[in-house]
Amino acid sequence: MSSLRTARAIFVSSALLGCDATIEPERRDIGATDASRDDAMGDVTASDTAHPATSPTWWQDVRPLISQHCAGCHSAGLVGPFALDTFADTRGKLAAIAAAVRTRTMPPWMPLAGCQEFRHARALTDAQIETLTQWANSGGPEGDPARPAAIAPVSRPSLEAPRRISLPSAYVPDFTALPTNADDYRCFVIEAPTTQTMYLTGYDLEPGVRAMVHHANLFAVPPASVAALNQSPNGYSCFGGAGLSSARTIGVWVPGTPPARYPERTGIEIVAGSALVVQMHYYRFDPRAAAPPPDRSTFLLELTATSPPRLGQLVGPGVSGFTVPARTRGHVVTGTWMTPSAGTLWGVLPHMHKLGRRIRVTLGDTCAVDVPSWDFHWQQAFFFDQPGGISVRAGMRSTVTCEYDNPRDVPVSAGEGSDQEMCGAPFYFTAE
Ligand code: HEC
Structure with missing residues (x-):
């Protein structure tokens, strides 16, 4: 400071x-x-x-x-x-x-x-x-328009032959669904069972109505759980995840970012027969705004049928079964995780819901990520800016520490609901 x-x-x-x-x-x-x-x-x-x-x-x-x-x-x-x-x-x-x-x-x-x-x-x-x-x-002086300073060109990496997968139908968000009167979290099953095992190496989202799409998460649901999915073309309401504990996060999109690329020579396996679920977070800044238009967003998926040399998994410390007592400030919950084998950590995805105030993740004695002012709206995966990622031995301890403020009169339990809390920080990990 x-x-x-x-x-x-x-x-x-x-x-x-x-x-x-x-x-x-x-x-x-x-x-x-x-x-x-x-x-x-x-x-x-x-x-x-x-x-x-x-x-x-x-x-x-x-x-x-x-x-x-x-x-x-x-x-x-x-x-x-x-x-x-x-x-x-x-x-x-x-x-x-x-x-x-x-x-x-x-x-x-x-x-x-x-x-x-x-x-x-x-x-x-x-x-x-x-x-x-x-x-x-100084009042925002204009300066000389005849001699503007150069603007750096924005370079956007592109995906290789991405597969375009759109929401099953155009959806009109219901902003009255939650007490915020500004958010709608909606899940759609966007691809019925895949016929062959594929590997996701990168992705991007083309929002249908950019002004409304605040973030989008992509999940893979294993074959055994596909039958339990609500396949209505209008989707289903969901908040912290896809609404199924077996769903695995495979991508997280936030606006204003270039297409996501998993670190070189790595990718996430989507086993044959899985379904993909996309969770859309629709948002309106002005609660008095006119009725929202329908959205039909498209995920662009860079998929390959050949297994990359290293398979990525999202694994790491998390806590379940906790309760944040009523009327508390700074309630702390911690969880630990041991690296299952030697390998590489490439990035981390800290996750809490709306009562979260701070989240910190350590790896041994090293700080992996520290978010002092959590904002549920801006959660995303953070990839380490180190060419080879962070190498780890088997059995290294990682700890996540979540802090919550609960102003409500009722305790808040752990779970995926909008009135529940989560604490977790999966890493993008590849085994050696
Ligand atoms: C990744 C997208 C993104 C970028 C980049 C971004 N903003 Fe924002 N901004 C938003 C959104 C969305 C909101 C509405 C509030 C929210 O969701 O946090 C917002 C709100 C604001 C507000 C309203 C006050 C507030 O804090 O809510 C101001 C002022 C603002 N942005 C200024 C800026 C400036 C200046 C920059 C660049 C230095 C910037 N923003 C970059 C997305 C962005």
């Missing part, structure tokens, strides 16, 4: 001195060439005399940041509740933007820094937060 504060203090004083040393690396991040960087600074000084020379401007500093870190969700028709496409859009949200980035609620990214580095991390750097804050504090 103190080092964060120091970094900010240094930034502020160098900005006051008119020295842009601290914003330099950030400008390089967004892909501006040296020439455009120099030009931009020159222009800000020359043309924007109403503001201090170092005050960030829309065209020179803010637009590339918003475009790279916010527009993936805050563009017309996407899941963000408003667009940040233009100067006017963004300027109209100055205070909200400053507050959201300062508290690190936006962009949504839950893991605490300093534990592990993760692939596709969305957190802004301190310098980027400072740029947006200073821009807001």
Whole structure:
């Protein structure tokens, strides 16, 4: 914490001195060439005399940041509740933007820094937060539209010959189903039994109505349980999972992320005769919004019939059968897991429901992930940013610690229901 504060203090004083040393690396991040960087600074000084020379401007500093870190969700028709496409859009949200980035609620990214580095991390750097804050504090100056700073191109890895699997029918979410008056969790059986064993190596989702699809989870249901599934084309209500304890999570999609690829030469087995279930989380930001349109989202699955050299499994510490007592704050539940064999841990998927406040996972003495402010809305898998993953021996201990606040007058039990809680953190694990 103190080092964060120091970094900010240094930034502020160098900005006051008119020295842009601290914003330099950030400008390089967004892909501006040296020439455009120099030009931009020159222009800000020359043309924007109403503001201090170092005050960030829309065209020179803010637009590339918003475009790279916010527009993936805050563009017309996407899941963000408003667009940040233009100067006017963004300027109209100055205070909200400053507050959201300062508290690190936006962009949504839950893991605490300093534990592990993760692939596709969305957190802004301190310098980027400072740029947006200073821009807001100086009233959101426009700068010179004739000399915009370059916007880094977004590179999206593509899936190889993905199979497209759509929801069985167009579904109109029922936002009155839950007390939030804003959410509907709906499960659909999207593929009747597969005829041959396949391996999932990557996936993506094409939301039907992007503005409504907050996240989507994919499950494989083993053949023995397929008969128990509700195969209605309109799906069934479900919250924490697919509603069947035998269902295994095989993919988790959140908006604004590139197609998911399991680490190289690994994949998840879907045995012949399994069914796939997709859980959609539909969401509306404004409870007074008009009736929702029907959604028919499509999962893109990269499947292969040949087994990859290493099979991935989602296994790890979890706790069942616990109760969060009524009217408690900071109730702690812990669970442990031992690595079943030597192998590799590639990522981790922390999971709680809405009363969860904090979740931490350790591996031996190492921090695997630490989420200090849990937000059920933004749960996702976090893949370690290490080329070979984390190597483990057999019998290494991993611990998950979940903390809950239960303001209700009734105790809350463990389970998949929206009025129940969960505590778990499966790893994406491959045996040696
Ligand atoms: C991954 C998608 C995503 C990204 C990236 C994203 N947002 Fe959001 N934003 C949302 C959604 C969805 C909401 C609605 C609230 C929620 O679900 O958390 C939201 C809400 C907001 C709000 C309303 C206040 C609040 O905290 O609820 C502000 C302001 C905001 N975003 C600003 C930004 C800015 C600025 C960036 C980039 C620095 C950004 N967002 C990046 C999806 C995103």
